[in-house]
Amino acid sequence: MPVELREFPEPPLEPGSVLLRTLYSEVCGTDVHVWHGRLAGVPYPIIPGHVSVGVAAKVRGEVRAVDGARVSEGDRLVFFDVHRTCGRCRACTVTRTPTRCEARRVYGITDSATEGLFGGWSQAIYLEPGVAIARLPESVPPETYISGGCGLITAVHAVDRAAVTLGDTVLVQGTGAVGLSAVALARLAGATRVIAFGAPVDRLDLARRMGADTAVDVQDTDAARRHQIISDLTGGLGVDIAIEAAGSARAVEEALTLVRDGGRYVIAGHYTDAGPSSINVHQLINRKHLEIRGCWGSEVGHFVRALRLLERHHTAVPWRAIGARTYGLAELNEALADAEAMRLPKALVDPHSTRV
Numbered sequence: 165m166p167v168e169l170r171e172f173p174e175p176p177l178e179p180g181s182v183l184l185r186t187l188y189s190e191v192c193g194t195d196v197h198v199w200h201g202r203l204a205g206v207p208y209p210i211i212p213g214h215v216s217v218g219v220a221a222k223v224r225g226e227v228r229a230v231d232g233a234r235v236s237e238g239d240r241l242v243f244f245d246v247h248r249t250c251g252r253c254r255a256c257t258v259t260r261t262p263t264r265c266e267a268r269r270v271y272g273i274t275d276s277a278t279e280g281l282f283g284g285w286s287q288a289i290y291l292e293p294g295v296a297i298a299r300l301p302e303s304v305p306p307e308t309y310i311s312g313g314c315g316l317i318t319a320v321h322a323v324d325r326a327a328v329t330l331g332d333t334v335l336v337q338g339t340g341a342v343g344l345s346a347v348a349l350a351r352l353a354g355a356t357r358v359i360a361f362g363a364p365v366d367r368l369d370l371a372r373r374m375g376a377d378t379a380v381d382v383q384d385t386d387a388a389r390r391h392q393i394i395s396d397l398t399g400g401l402g403v404d405i406a407i408e409a410a411g412s413a414r415a416v417e418e419a420l421t422l423v424r425d426g427g428r429y430v431i432a433g434h435y436t437d438a439g440p441s442s443i444n445v446h447q448l449i450n451r452k453h454l455e456i457r458g459c460w461g462s463e464v465g466h467f468v469r470a471l472r473l474l475e476r477h478h479t480a481v482p483w484r485a486i487g488a489r490t491y492g493l494a495e496l497n498e499a500l501a502d503a504e505a506m507r508l509p510k511a512l513v514d515p516h517s518t519r520v
């Protein structure tokens with residue numbers, strides 16, 4: 165499903181809405197799946213780009229940010245890409261799992277282009293009434309925010325679900341945008357040893373800069389070798405916590421052999437169906453007294469806390485290095501191909517770039 169450029173008229177602005185002049189959006193793993201038509205429920209054609217940053221070009225009526233402050237034209241804004249979460253359904257109210265609300269929609273993924281400017285690979289984005297908006301903290305460059313991007317917000321949720329305790333040893337599987345941020349956040353959450361499994365080499369180097377003590381190349385090692393590495397590092401016990409951000413069914417099988425008895429495993433990377441994992445439940449879950457937690461989507465709180473983390477730590481944690489190259493609108497198919505081939509940790513999109 166190649167990306168095509170289209171022109172749209174400027175939308176009418178409802179009271180309570182904002183027209184954002186896009187500064188940056190990003191290409192994430194989900195966009196590659198959407199490009200190939202591998203994600204269910206995508207109402208093509210769409211304007212991709214779910215996490216973005218921009219400047220308020222037009223504000224209609226009184227619009228308040230999530231901190232209650234009034235939004236003005238000229239503000240540098242970021243917004244939570246999930247909108248229309250209903251607040252009334254079983255998921256929203258009874259089970260308190262709003263990321264499973266069936267009414268929720270996501271900018272750049274489940275919003276059709278026939279409905280308007282609901283995606284970041286566009287020079288303007290329509291923030292409809294009710295979208296959770298925040299001002300980008302003054303000290304945080306927009307390039308840094310978008311380089312953390314959706315991976316950082318997902319990682320905040322995953323590390324929450326991991327419930328890291330001071331002094332834990334944490335294994336992160338995957339050194340994409342989610343895994344890299346999970347490494348940094350596990351460290352900030354109090355892990356005293358963080359191990360990253362991933363590839364290619366440049367991402368492993370970045371994982372070390374993000375806070376990994378050990379970064380293991382999964383293309384150079386087999387599962388037996390990696391088991392030995394974990395065993396050596398943990399005195400034969402296994403890691404306290406593993407976080408999956410690899411999107412691989414084999415990674416799940418492997419992690420269960422690497423987590424210690426009574427440890428915890430968070431699965432955050434299977435956003436699309438990677439097929440079944442084959443697990444000996446007796447040996448690896450029941451007898452090990454293991455805790456396994458899924459992690460689906462994110463909530464406004466993860467987005468807001470991601471902003472606080474960036475504000476406090478962006479000079480020490482190299483989130484900016486994740487967004488290695490910026491592409492213009494005419495280069496998006498190339499950006500997707502580069503993302504898929506893992507030629508860079510993350511491609512950024514500047515829709516106003518004149519590069520062709």
Ligand SMILES: [Zn+2]
Nearest residue numbers: 192193194314
């Ligand atoms: Zn994403």
Ligand SMILES: [Zn+2]
Nearest residue numbers: 250253256265
């Ligand atoms: Zn709901």
